[in-house]
Amino acid sequence: MNLKLKIWRQKNAREAGKMVDYNISNVSPDMSFLEMLDVLNEELNNKGEDPVAFDHDCREGICGMCSLFINGEAHGPDRGVTTCQLHMRKFKDGDTIYIEPFRAKAFPVIKDLVVDRSSFDRIQQAGGFISVNTSGNTIDANAIPIKKHDADRSFDAATCIGCGACVASCKNASAMLFVSAKVSQFALLPQGKVEAHERVLNMVKKMDEEGFGNCTNTGACEVECPKGISLENIARMNREYLFASVKS
Amino acid sequence: MAKSALLKSSIAKKYWMALTGLFLCLFLVGHLIGNLQLLYGGENPSLRFNEYALFMTTNPAIKILSYLTYFSILFHAVDGIVLAYQNQKARPVKYAKNRPETNTVWASRNMAVLGTLILVFIVTHMVNFWSRMHFDKNMPLQTVEINAGGMKQLFYLTTDGGYLPKAQVDQGMVVIKDRKYFYDAQANVKIKEGYMDLYKITVEFFKHPRYGLIASILYVIAMAVLGFHLYHGFGSAFQSLGINNPRYNMLIKNFGIAFSIVVPLLFAIIPLYIHFFLKA
Incomplete structure (x- = not known):
């Protein structure tokens, strides 16, 4: 396959960036999208040019590191996959492909396609945990019986890999799907109920401080989420938040 | 904490958006039922509407x-x-290529534009009808023509179910004060109350020889805009309030779609009926 790439190039966080055109040939349809970029970077390196910086780590869809807004969609046109799981067979020979970083005020560009998603970490640190005694007498989590229904919902929420596709896809750059997944994962379990009120209040406060937009229920996040996190989680967080703010 | 959490946070803004939005949906139903009397007024539609x-x-x-x-x-x-x-501020640099149509419906992405158009409509609508009913010094009172002794005479309808000859007002025996009260000119006492003729105002507005058609068309367009706003807004309000349960989601969604079609449609029929079919 021969492709025309339009890639966002930005030297660093301070300088302005722009879209730059590249042509790439002999792309195998069996390559992953990241492997295609590896090939491009090898060519750029050989020519002595600056390679395109992009995020990646596990390359098997579980670390949440790879990002990219490809042809107008987070993680590209495929559904339920991250960019490392996106194959070049989803594109046609001769296609023009736009490759941009995830865009949000709370995700500033570090270089080219690499964005700083540490705002997610700070939201997690504000309450996305449970406090347990780990001094040698930790109670086995399975010692407490939990309804299968709740355990399943909690586990579904816990599959969020924090990639930020929800923020990137949302017209408001809202982080509600991410935060609601992290809130739900604990809110559904007895271990998480102890700190449920503080958790949701603190995480939402942090989310707002980080400069994410407000949710307007367009549902783009749910469609683009590589892990299929449901909007149900946002509704649950809205409920949790309402009860927590009335009671505290 | 709780105070700011219930007023200023991103989620709280959505609660208020949802609560006021749902209340306005109820208002729409009430307003619609009132307006529909213009279509189905029984024997004396104008009196019925003015009483209302x-x-x-x-x-x-x-x-x-x-x-x-x-x-x-x-x-x-x-x-x-x-x-x-x-x-808008949450994404300072826009995407060079964005395909939101692949993951969202049009109405959900354009709520602000649709809402602004609805606000413009509400303001003009209130200038055209509400403000006249509330403040217009020249608001007409409802009259009726009665054959009295072979002569056609105009009478004011009064709220006690009686009639007051218009001639008495014309001759200065009775004066109208506060836009709708009939006063005995000499004794300066209130004798009767008339009906402000909102029916006449409404019919004349949509039957106006020059602007009636354009007014009717703009009204219909405004209702289409309202329909799109409701199409997303109705279901969205429930989600914002945390009501999302697989058992009821389809019910809420389908009811919202039906609401967003039926309510604006019934509103839109009224000016079209007045303009094209109602006999003046």
């Missing part, structure tokens, strides 16, 4: 509801503007 208008402007319970409605419209609009502004 009198009730709506004087009943104390309705007064409270109307203030709640004004507040809801203002709050919904201001909150919406704040949300739109903040959301």
Whole structure:
């Protein structure tokens, strides 16, 4: 396959960036999208040019590191996959492909396609945990019986890999799907109920401080989420938040 | 903490958006039922409608509801503007290529634009009807033509079910004060109350020889805009309030779609009926 790439190039966080055109040939349809970029970077390196910086780590869809807004969609046109799981067979020979970083005020560009998603970490640190005694007498989590229904919902929420596709896809750059997944994962379990009120209040406060937009229920996040996190989680967080703010 | 959490946070803004929005949905239903009397007025449609208008402007319970409605419209609009502004700021650099149509419906992405258009409509609508009913010095009172002794005479209809010859007012024996009260000119005592003729105002507005057609068309367009706004807004309000349960989601969604089609459609039929079919 021969492709025309339009890639966002930005030297660093301070300088302005722009879209730059590249042509790439002999792309195998069996390559992953990241492997295609590896090939491009090898060519750029050989020519002595600056390679395109992009995020990646596990390359098997579980670390949440790879990002990219490809042809107008987070993680590209495929559904339920991250960019490392996106194959070049989803594109046609001769296609023009736009490759941009995830865009949000709370995700500033570090270089080219690499964005700083540490705002997610700070939201997690504000309450996305449970406090347990780990001094040698930790109670086995399975010692407490939990309804299968709740355990399943909690586990579904816990599959969020924090990639930020929800923020990137949302017209408001809202982080509600991410935060609601992290809130739900604990809110559904007895271990998480102890700190449920503080958790949701603190995480939402942090989310707002980080400069994410407000949710307007367009549902783009749910469609683009590589892990299929449901909007149900946002509704649950809205409920949790309402009860927590009335009671505290 | 709780105080700011219930007023200023991103989620709280959505609660208020949802609550005021749902209240305005109820208002729409009430307003629609009132307006439909223009279509189905029984024997004397104009009197029926004007009696209804009198009730709506004087009943104390309705007064409270109307203030709640004004507040809801203002709050919904201001909150919406704040949300739109903040959301705009949340993505300073836009995408070179974005395909939101692959993951969202058009109405959900354009709530602010649709809402602004609805606000413009509400303002013009209130100037055309509401403000005349409330403030217009020249608001007409309902009259009826009666054959009295072979002579056609105009009478004012009065709220006690009686008639007052228009000639008495023309000759200065009776004066009209506060737009609708008949006073005995000599004794300066209130004798009767007339009906402000909102029916006449409405029919003349949509039957106006020059502007009636364009007014009717603009009204229909405004209702289409309202329909799209409701198409997303109705279901969205439930999600914002945390009501999302697989058992009821389809019900809420389908009811919302039906609501967003039926309510604006019924509203839109009224000016079209007046303009094209009603015999003046």
